[in-house]
Amino acid sequence: MSTTVAVVGGGYGGVTAAKALDEFADVVLIEPRDAFVHNVAILRHLVDPGWSGRLFFPYDRLLARGKVIHDRAAAVEAGAVTLGSGDRVPADYIVLATGSRYPFPAKVEETIAAEAADTLRDAHTALAAATRVLLLGAGPVGLELAGEIKAAWPDTAVTIVDPAPDILGATALPGELRAEVRRQLDEAGVELVLGTALSAEPPHEPGRGGAFTVTTRSGERLSADIWFRCHGVVPATEYLGGGLADALDEKGALRVGPDLRVPGHAGVFAIGDVTAIPEAKMAKAAEQQAAVVAANIRTLLEGGTDLATYSPSSPGIALPLGPHGGASYNETVGVLGAEATSKIKGTSLRVESYLELLNLDR
Structure with a gap:
C-alpha cells in the first residue's frame, strides 16, 4: 500500500x-506516551492502587501492519x-x-507509565491519610471523584465548591438526573457549597497533603487536608x-x-x-x-x-459515584439509578472493551 x-x-x-x-x-x-492511559478508570485507581494493571495498556498489539512512533x-x-x-x-x-x-488527577502529564503510576501512588497515600478533602468543581469529574473517595473511605469529609448554582453546570441534563445525583451525594455525606468560589487557592499544590483553611467569596471558611482541581x-x-x-x-x-x-x-x-x-x-x-x-x-x-x-449525540451521561453508586441518563431510557449505572460503567469502568480494542484480550 x-x-x-x-x-x-x-x-x-x-x-x-x-x-x-x-x-x-x-x-x-x-x-x-509509552502506554495507553485508560482515563475512564483513573479516579478509581487514585483511591484503589490495585487498579494499576488496568490503567496503563501497551500499544504493541494494536496494529498488525502499521507502526507506533512514541x-x-x-x-x-x-x-x-x-x-x-x-x-x-x-x-x-x-x-x-x-x-x-x-488537571490531575483526571489526567496525568507524565508520558512514562511508571512515572505516572508513581505520581498517582503518592497522591493516593496523601489522600488516604486525609480526613477532610476539598474538591473545586461540581462537574462530572468532581462528582465522580467525591463518590470514589466516599466509597473507599466513608468517614472522610468531602466538600465540593463550585460557582455554578447547581451541580453539572450548564450541561443540558434534566433536573431529575441532578436530583438523583444530589440525593446520593447527600446520603454519602458529601457537602456541596454552590454559587460561590474561593477567594484564593489553597497554599499547597493539588494532591499534596497538609492541613489548610480557605475562605469562599461568600465568607464561608473551609478546612481540609488535601484538595484537587476538578475543572479546566x-x-x-x-x-x-x-x-x-x-x-x-x-x-x-x-x-x-x-x-x-x-x-x-x-x-x-x-x-x-x-x-x-x-x-x-x-x-x-x-x-x-x-x-x-x-x-x-x-x-x-x-x-x-x-x-x-x-x-x-443528544445530552447523556453515565456518572458513577464509586463502584456501586451513580446515575445515568439518555433520552431513550431516561434517568437510571445506582444499580443500573453500576452495571453500565461503575463496576467495570469498561476495562474489557479497551483490552479488546488494543488486542490485549487474546
Missing part, C-alpha cells in the same frame, strides 16, 4: 481510528507531521486526535500553525465539517476532545467520530466521494 495515514494522538479516538484503518492504509500512530507532534501541516525529534512524517491523510489536557479542560492544539490554526475557535478547539474534515484541508480530519463539536467530550463520542473518519478515509482511498457525516 502506498497511502499513508498519520494519526496524531493515541487516546480513545486515535487508537480506534488507527486500528480501523490498519488494514487499508499504512498507518502511523504518533503518541508520546514522540510528540511539534507541528502539523497539510501533508506532514513534524515530530519533537525533528523528524518529518509525510502523510496523505492526517487524523488529529490529540484530545485535551485536564483545554483542547491540545498548541502544535497547529499556518492554515490549520485558522480553523481554531476562541477556546482553541478545531472547527470541523459534518464529515469531520478541517475546513479548507481535504486530507485533514479531527476527532474527540480536540474538536469544537458541541457535545459532551466523552470516550464514546471520540470512538464514534473515529469510526466515521475511518469510513471516510476508506471511501476516499477507493475513489469515492459520498462521505459519511457525524451528528452530535
Whole structure:
C-alpha cells in the first residue's frame, strides 16, 4: 500500500481510528506516551492502587501492519507531521486526535507509565491519610471523584465548591438526573457549597497533603487536608500553525465539517476532545467520530466521494459515584439509578472493551 495515514494522538479516538484503518492504509500512530492511559478508570485507581494493571495498556498489539512512533507532534501541516525529534512524517491523510489536557488527577502529564503510576501512588497515600478533602468543581469529574473517595473511605469529609448554582453546570441534563445525583451525594455525606468560589487557592499544590483553611467569596471558611482541581479542560492544539490554526475557535478547539474534515484541508480530519463539536467530550463520542473518519478515509482511498457525516449525540451521561453508586441518563431510557449505572460503567469502568480494542484480550 502506498497511502499513508498519520494519526496524531493515541487516546480513545486515535487508537480506534488507527486500528480501523490498519488494514487499508499504512498507518502511523504518533503518541508520546509509552502506554495507553485508560482515563475512564483513573479516579478509581487514585483511591484503589490495585487498579494499576488496568490503567496503563501497551500499544504493541494494536496494529498488525502499521507502526507506533512514541514522540510528540511539534507541528502539523497539510501533508506532514513534524515530530519533537525533528523528524518529518509525510502523510496523505492526517487524523488529529490529540484530545485535551485536564488537571490531575483526571489526567496525568507524565508520558512514562511508571512515572505516572508513581505520581498517582503518592497522591493516593496523601489522600488516604486525609480526613477532610476539598474538591473545586461540581462537574462530572468532581462528582465522580467525591463518590470514589466516599466509597473507599466513608468517614472522610468531602466538600465540593463550585460557582455554578447547581451541580453539572450548564450541561443540558434534566433536573431529575441532578436530583438523583444530589440525593446520593447527600446520603454519602458529601457537602456541596454552590454559587460561590474561593477567594484564593489553597497554599499547597493539588494532591499534596497538609492541613489548610480557605475562605469562599461568600465568607464561608473551609478546612481540609488535601484538595484537587476538578475543572479546566483545554483542547491540545498548541502544535497547529499556518492554515490549520485558522480553523481554531476562541477556546482553541478545531472547527470541523459534518464529515469531520478541517475546513479548507481535504486530507485533514479531527476527532474527540480536540474538536469544537458541541457535545459532551466523552470516550464514546471520540470512538464514534473515529469510526466515521475511518469510513471516510476508506471511501476516499477507493475513489469515492459520498462521505459519511457525524451528528452530535443528544445530552447523556453515565456518572458513577464509586463502584456501586451513580446515575445515568439518555433520552431513550431516561434517568437510571445506582444499580443500573453500576452495571453500565461503575463496576467495570469498561476495562474489557479497551483490552479488546488494543488486542490485549487474546
